[in-house]
Amino acid sequence: MAKKVASSHSIPFWRDIRVLRVIAQVVFLALIAAGIWWLFNNLQYNLQASGLKIGFRFLKNTAGFPISEGLHYSPTDVNGYAFFVGIVNTLKVSAIGIVIATLLGVIIGISRLSSNWLVKKIAGVYVEVIRNIPLLVQLFFWYFAVMLTALPLVKNSIHLPGAIYLTRRGVYMPWAIPTDSFGTWAWYILGGLIVGAGVYMFRRTQLKRAERPGFPIIWAGTVFILILAAGWFITPGNPLKLTIPVLNKFNFTGGLSLSTSFTALLLGLSVYTAAFIAEIVRAGIQAISKGQTEAASAVGLSKVQILRLVILPQALRVIIPPLASQYLNLTKNSSLAILIGYYDLMNVGTTIFNQTGRAVEMILLIMASYLTMSLLTSLAMNYYNKRMKLVER
Amino acid sequence: MKKILVVGMLLVLVLSIAAMGQQTLQTILDRGYLIVGTNAVLPGFGYLDTTTGEYSGFDVDYGRAIAAAIGVDVKFIPLTAGERLTALQTGQIDVLLRNTTWTLTRDSMDLGLNFCPTTFYDGQGFIVRKAEGINSVDDLDGATVCVTSGTTTEGNLADVFRAHGLSLKTQVFADTEASFGAYDAGSCDAYTSDKSQLASLRTTAKVPADNVILPDTISKEPLGPVVRHGDDQWFDIVKWTVFATFFAEEHGITQANVATFESDNPSVRRFLGKEGGMGAKLGLSEDWAVNVIKAVGNYGEIYERNLGPNGLDIPRAGSLNALWTDGGLIYCPAWR
Numbered sequence: 001m002a003k004k005v006a007s008s009h010s011i012p013f014w015r016d017i018r019v020l021r022v023i024a025q026v027v028f029l030a031l032i033a034a035g036i037w038w039l040f041n042n043l044q045y046n047l048q049a050s051g052l053k054i055g056f057r058f059l060k061n062t063a064g065f066p067i068s069e070g071l072h073y074s075p076t077d078v079n080g081y082a083f084f085v086g087i088v089n090t091l092k093v094s095a096i097g098i099v100i101a102t103l104l105g106v107i108i109g110i111s112r113l114s115s116n117w118l119v120k121k122i123a124g125v126y127v128e129v130i131r132n133i134p135l136l137v138q139l140f141f142w143y144f145a146v147m148l149t150a151l152p153l154v155k156n157s158i159h160l161p162g163a164i165y166l167t168r169r170g171v172y173m174p175w176a177i178p179t180d181s182f183g184t185w186a187w188y189i190l191g192g193l194i195v196g197a198g199v200y201m202f203r204r205t206q207l208k209r210a211e212r213p214g215f216p217i218i219w220a221g222t223v224f225i226l227i228l229a230a231g232w233f234i235t236p237g238n239p240l241k242l243t244i245p246v247l248n249k250f251n252f253t254g255g256l257s258l259s260t261s262f263t264a265l266l267l268g269l270s271v272y273t274a275a276f277i278a279e280i281v282r283a284g285i286q287a288i289s290k291g292q293t294e295a296a297s298a299v300g301l302s303k304v305q306i307l308r309l310v311i312l313p314q315a316l317r318v319i320i321p322p323l324a325s326q327y328l329n330l331t332k333n334s335s336l337a338i339l340i341g342y343y344d345l346m347n348v349g350t351t352i353f354n355q356t357g358r359a360v361e362m363i364l365l366i367m368a369s370y371l372t373m374s375l376l377t378s379l380a381m382n383y384y385n386k387r388m389k390l391v392e393r
Numbered sequence: 394m395k396k397i398l399v400v401g402m403l404l405v406l407v408l409s410i411a412a413m414g415q416q417t418l419q420t421i422l423d424r425g426y427l428i429v430g431t432n433a434v435l436p437g438f439g440y441l442d443t444t445t446g447e448y449s450g451f452d453v454d455y456g457r458a459i460a461a462a463i464g465v466d467v468k469f470i471p472l473t474a475g476e477r478l479t480a481l482q483t484g485q486i487d488v489l490l491r492n493t494t495w496t497l498t499r500d501s502m503d504l505g506l507n508f509c510p511t512t513f514y515d516g517q518g519f520i521v522r523k524a525e526g527i528n529s530v531d532d533l534d535g536a537t538v539c540v541t542s543g544t545t546t547e548g549n550l551a552d553v554f555r556a557h558g559l560s561l562k563t564q565v566f567a568d569t570e571a572s573f574g575a576y577d578a579g580s581c582d583a584y585t586s587d588k589s590q591l592a593s594l595r596t597t598a599k600v601p602a603d604n605v606i607l608p609d610t611i612s613k614e615p616l617g618p619v620v621r622h623g624d625d626q627w628f629d630i631v632k633w634t635v636f637a638t639f640f641a642e643e644h645g646i647t648q649a650n651v652a653t654f655e656s657d658n659p660s661v662r663r664f665l666g667k668e669g670g671m672g673a674k675l676g677l678s679e680d681w682a683v684n685v686i687k688a689v690g691n692y693g694e695i696y697e698r699n700l701g702p703n704g705l706d707i708p709r710a711g712s713l714n715a716l717w718t719d720g721g722l723i724y725c726p727a728w729r
Contacts, residue, residue: 046483049623065547066554068537068562075551148578168579169537250536250582251562260580261564338542341564341575347542350475351565354543357504359479 047360058356059083065351069259069343079352086348087369093265093344094331094373100270101330102323105277110307112282123278130275135333138272143264143340151260154251163244165252171263172245175256185239188231196224213309261342265334273330277323284319285311316388324381328374335370345369417620417627418463418676421487426466429456430486433471434569437593437705438492441471451699452490454689455512455618455635459488461688462634462681473568474543478504481621488631489619492587494545499619509618509632510639512692514713514722516610517549518588520595523605525582530557530609537562539581541572549612550585573597587614592705630675637682639725640664641691643716648690651683660728669729692716692723 013019047054059080067073067082070089111123130138148168152158157167165172203216232239245255288311296306337344346366353362421427431452432439439450448456448469460467472480472491481489482505492515493499495508519538521527527536530553540547542565554561564581566572573594576584586594591606598604618631641647644661646654656662663669666679673679689695696714700707715721 064551066551066561066563068564075548075555144574144578148575148580153579248535253535259564338565338567339571341539341566341571343565347565347567350567351542351547354475354478355548357478357498359482 043360054360055358056361058352058358058361061356063352063355065355067343067348069262079356082348083345083352083365086343086345089342089348090331090334090337090344090346090369091373093262093269093334093337093342097266097269097273097330097334098327100266101273101277101326104270104274106281108274108278109281110285112278113285127275127278130272131279135268135272136336136339139264139268139336139340142268143261146267147260147264154247157247157252163255165245167252168260169251170257170259172252172255172257174242174244176240176242179237179239179241181235181237182239185231185235188227188235192224192227192231195227196220199223213305259342261337261340264340265337265342265344269330269333272333273326276326276329280319280322280326281315284315287318288314313388317385320381320385320388324378324385327377327381331373331377332370417487417624418630421463421465424465426468427456427460427463427488428486429453429459429467429469430472430477430480430489430491431456431469432491433469435492435590435593436596437699437707438589439469439471439490441469449699451513451695452492454695454699455638456488456490458638458685458689458695459618459631459634461684462630462637462677464678464681464684474541475567477543478506478619481506481619484621487620487627492590492616493619494587495615495617496545502622505622507620507622507628509620509628510635511615511617511722512635513589513616515587515589515614515616517546517585517612517614518591518610519583519585519607520576520591520604521583521607523603527583527607529607530611531559533561533583534559535562536582537564537580539564539566539572539576539584541565541569541586542567544586545612545614546586553611569594587616589700589705589707592707596705626676630677633675634685636725636728637664637685638689638692638695639716639723640682640728641686642693642723643718643725646686646691648686648694651686664728671728 060078062075063077063079063082064075065082066075067085070092071085073082073085108123108126111119112127114120114123151166151168154167154169157165157172159165163174197220200216200220203214203219207214207216243254245252245257292310292314293306296310297303301309334344335346338347338350341347349362349366353359356362431448432450433441433448435450437450439448439452441448453469456467456469470480470486472486472489474491477489477491477493478499480486492513494515495511498504499506500508519530519533521533527533533554538550538561540550540563547563547565550563551561564572564575566575569586569590573584575581577598584591584594588606588610595601595604595606618635620628620631641651641664644656644658644664646661646664651665654661654665656665659668663671664682666672666681666683670679672681675681678684690698693716696709698704700709709715709721711720713722715723717724
């Protein structure tokens with residue numbers, strides 16, 4: 001005992017691993033701090049030397065440039081609001097893109113493992129072709145080759161049944177717009193959602209207790225739709241009105257229009273990301289040992305049931321983390337929008353910095369916006385991942 | 394691409410120890426060549442011939458003129474509309490010659506730039522398809538207009554539609570080729586830009602004759618060289634190089650006759666470096682103006698070469714780009 005104490009005293013601190021570890025961390029931290037300080041100092045110095053001042057007051061100045069996509073906006077609004085419109089447009093294309101890419105990716109991923117030779121090969125070719133062509137090239141393909149070449153001019157648009165028009169300006173379709181009584185009906189929507197969620201929870205616990213598989217969402221959905229329908233008839237007047245696109249001098253007005261840029265960007269992003277998601281899904285499914293499938297089919301489950309009840313719940317644990325990074329990629333890749341003329345936050349942001357000359361501030365704002373979006377997506381996906389993890393008892 | 398470049402330039406701003414300030418001329422002499430930021434895709438003004446690797450155009454000629462005044466080589470860097478101001482601010486280029494409009498914001502302390510004399514008076518207009526039967530801006534109510542980002546045109550466009558009470562849809566692209574390409578493919582009813590650019594782009598349309606430039610001019614677009622704040626000597630050199638081309642045309646001095654030009658006119662003699670010590674005042678050799686004319690010719694010759702009937706064919710007579718003696722705005726201050 002005495003010997004041990006003596007020996008620990010005899011080790012000088014520069015050879016004591018515990019002390020060294022602390023010192024290493026401190027030095028590392030100090031180096032990073034010094035690096036950041038140096039960069040910041042340099043920025044200040046160079047900005048001063050070139051006569052530039054940092055400030056965000058320009059966000060309150062009138063924007064003065066047009067934006068033809070997304071929220072209601074006019075050139076008399078301020079730069080800050082214009083940037084917000086851009087952020088919403090990015091969120092719009094990313095959110096819809098994520099949904100489409102996930103659906104498409106899951107279908108293709110499962111198809112790659114299909115026992116049908118043709119389906120398997122088609123899925124394989126899809127993944128290999130799409131994954132190996134740069135996204136930028138694909139976006140140009142969708143925009144210039146498909147939208148601007150294959151589709152007709154506005155005046156001889158392709159007319160699909162149900163007043164849907166495909167043109168080089170975009171896709172036009174009938175759309176329901178809210179009328180004055182929509183506010184009353186909105187309460188029924190809210191009520192329907194709450195009751196629907198309640199039914200879902202109730203049915204789920206019921207099924208769990210009975211240890212039977214089933215689809216609680218069908219019950220919940222039916223209740224929701226019934227409440228909506230009841231609300232529709234009780235509310236005086238029609239809460240929604242159908243508008244149909246009509247051809248004017250230059251273009252269609254009325255109805256819902258998806259601009260060419262938006263459609264091309266959405267297609268490009270979803271198709272591209274779906275290829276990666278397909279591979280993630282395939283890998284996730286293959287990570288589950290074959291014995292499980294065999295055991296499940298021995299118990300008498302059908303193929304769909306095996307996939308839904310045995311394979312996917314376990315595969316999800318493998319799938320979710322890489323899936324989350326694909327979602328982040330899709331959001332960040334949407335910044336290529338400016339090249340095909342979609343008003344995302346990068347496009348509006350660059351326009352603002354060109355108009356005001358505030359490059360440093362705008363680049364900072366753009367970076368902060370993407371960072372916030374990505375961190376929020378990560379947070380949501382991490383939470384989902386935690387819930388899906390195998391609970392060990 | 395653009396994003397990467399702009400971020401790169403900002404990184405330079407963050408990382409570099411500034412080599413700016415009062416020594417642009419010395420920096421160029423030490424380096425041995427002048428760096429000019431220009432356009433690479435605008436025939437007539439700044440165009441890179443990809444088969445020969447040679448730049449040509451009105452702005453390019455002015456870059457060569459400035460290099461000749463100092464007596465160094467010249468190197469051109471192609472820039473997009475969005476990159477150009479940042480490239481100049483961060484010292485990537487010595488002078489910006491890329492059909493850049495002189496505006497208060499750009500010329501102020503806000504952006505820290507100085508505009509040299511206007512070399513080309515332009516104005517924004519519209520190009521439309523003949524078959525549409527559009528005769529003026531008022532016929533464009535409800536039309537979709539393609540625009541290139543990073544220019545004054547977006548603001549002008551919104552202003553004029555607001556003033557005329559017309560409804561407008563726009564589509565903004567990062568570069569001119571995509572933007573004009575979308576118009577040419579029928580995605581937009583009109584494309585808007587400076588009229589000189591429209592004339593240039595019209596030649597690249599699928600069927601040039603199917604497109605027509607509207608007579609309306611909706612803005613003032615004085616274009617000229619731009620330099621950074623903080624180096625008055627350099628500002629003076631670029632300014633007077635431009636004036637030298639004006640002066641030479643006014644006095645009949647051309648690329649062909651400048652070497653042997655003789656005159657008793659005192660200000661012409663000062664121009665030719667025979668008296669007055671004008672070169673030393675700018676920090677240049679006495680025959681600097683002669684070298685400028687030897688390299689690119691006078692204003693009229695530069696215009697003729699790039700924008701005349703053999704080039705873009707933008708009529709000069711009666712326009713603001715005529716000499717002041719012919720009723721235009723091309724005017725050189727006193728050479729003394």
